[in-house]
Amino acid sequence: MATGSLIKIDEEIVTSAVASVTLTGIDSTYDVYMVKFENVTPVTDNKDLTLQLTTSGTPDTSSNYDYAHKILRTDTTFDNTGVTNTDKFTLVSGVGNATGENANGVIYCFNFDNASEYSFVTYEMSAFNADLTTVIGSTGGGTLTVAQATDGLYFFNESSDNFASGSTFTLYGLKK
Amino acid sequence: MAVGNLEFIKSASGTSITSLSVTDCFSASYDVYAIKLDADGYNANSLLTLQLIDNTDTTISTTSYDNANLLLRTDTTYNELRTTGDTVLFSRVIGFFDYNNGAREGGSGIIYIFNPYTADYTFATCQSSSQFKTGQMTGQKGIGVLKTTDVITGFHITQDAYTATYSDINASVFGVK
Numbered sequence: 001m002a003t004g005s006l007i008k009i010d011e012e013i014v015t016s017a018v019a020s021v022t023l024t025g026i027d028s029t030y031d032v033y034m035v036k037f038e039n040v041t042p043v044t045d046n047k048d049l050t051l052q053l054t055t056s057g058t059p060d061t062s063s064n065y066d067y068a069h070k071i072l073r074t075d076t077t078f079d080n081t082g083v084t085n086t087d088k089f090t091l092v093s094g095v096g097n098a099t100g101e102n103a104n105g106v107i108y109c110f111n112f113d114n115a116s117e118y119s120f121v122t123y124e125m126s127a128f129n130a131d132l133t134t135v136i137g138s139t140g141g142g143t144l145t146v147a148q149a150t151d152g153l154y155f156f157n158e159s160s161d162n163f164a165s166g167s168t169f170t171l172y173g174l175k176k
Numbered sequence: 177m178a179v180g181n182l183e184f185i186k187s188a189s190g191t192s193i194t195s196l197s198v199t200d201c202f203s204a205s206y207d208v209y210a211i212k213l214d215a216d217g218y219n220a221n222s223l224l225t226l227q228l229i230d231n232t233d234t235t236i237s238t239t240s241y242d243n244a245n246l247l248l249r250t251d252t253t254y255n256e257l258r259t260t261g262d263t264v265l266f267s268r269v270i271g272f273f274d275y276n277n278g279a280r281e282g283g284s285g286i287i288y289i290f291n292p293y294t295a296d297y298t299f300a301t302c303q304s305s306s307q308f309k310t311g312q313m314t315g316q317k318g319i320g321v322l323k324t325t326d327v328i329t330g331f332h333i334t335q336d337a338y339t340a341t342y343s344d345i346n347a348s349v350f351g352v353k
Contacts, residue, residue, distance in 0.1 A: 004180010104290035137319035
């Protein structure tokens with residue numbers, strides 16, 4: 001049997017509204033991990049999709065997140081975002097909840113299991129924002145500037161809004 | 177033994193071609209797909225575009241696409257391209273090619289397609305790199321959506337306002353299980 005090199009580790013499919021989704025299982029088995037998320041929809045319209053990393057399964061809520069990305073959008077000039085010393089990665093802003101509005105993307109995770117290095121992510125995503133007139137996405141990267149091992153990803157919405165049913169998050173390891 | 181979750185579905189290629197269609201590659205088996213696309217050896221200026229094909233094998237060329245693309249380039253300021261009501265999902269799926277000033281090395285890209293086989297909007301991201309003329313590189317980061325509820329089963333690589341012949345175009349489709 002041919003064996004591949006992208007190994008599924010964890011998957012969370014929201015079946016009833018929840019306030020957060022945690023993907024677990026990052027350890028020393030792989031050096032690089034990938035997350036895909038699809039059909040991610042807030043229950044309430046116009047909410048930012050945000051991310052924290054977990055240590056021993058608990059979200060790191062410290063103000064040690066730095067990130068920078070380009071915001072691609074169909075309605076106006078693209079924006080540059082650069083944030084330091086904040087308490088989360090804001091992956092994309094203003095995701096809508098009407099029919100057809102949701103967020104989809106891919107995140108790569110580097111150095112998570114290395115306790116002496118920072119944890120790095122890169123990401124790209126495509127979403128419809130709250131007015132169903134603007135396709136918006138971000139492409140960039142971020143760092144949790146703490147030399148510690150991280151073992152998972154904790155997704156949540158702005159203002160503690162819930163994820164709607166059908167929102168799907170999957171974690172893979174890239175085989176060494 | 178762990179079996180991988182990036183599963184090869186099919187590939188298509190052609191030589192001395194101006195376009196390439198890949199049909200019956202999206203199904204209910206996967207929600208997310210990765211497409212690897214390579215193009216090389218063009219004989220005139222060209223932009224490669226991407227359209228989606230529905231489950232009647234019809235290429236969707238209506239003004240139902242929105243997209244935004246950042247064209248990164250080594251020679252000058254980056255370009256921002258954004259279109260609503262476009263007839264293509266991506267207007268420069270692998271940058272662009274300047275034949276008259278070109279090394280004609282072509283380019284490559286990865287496109288992710290999200291939920292094509294559902295009766296919902298189809299989202300996509302793409303990134304690519306190419307040598308568009310001698311000594312100059314371009315890359316692209318793009319997002320796009322098809323704003324119809326068609327069930328999508330394939331895609332079509334073609335050109336917008338150009339008719340260059342490529343020595344080869346190759347596409348491979350993978351399902352992200």
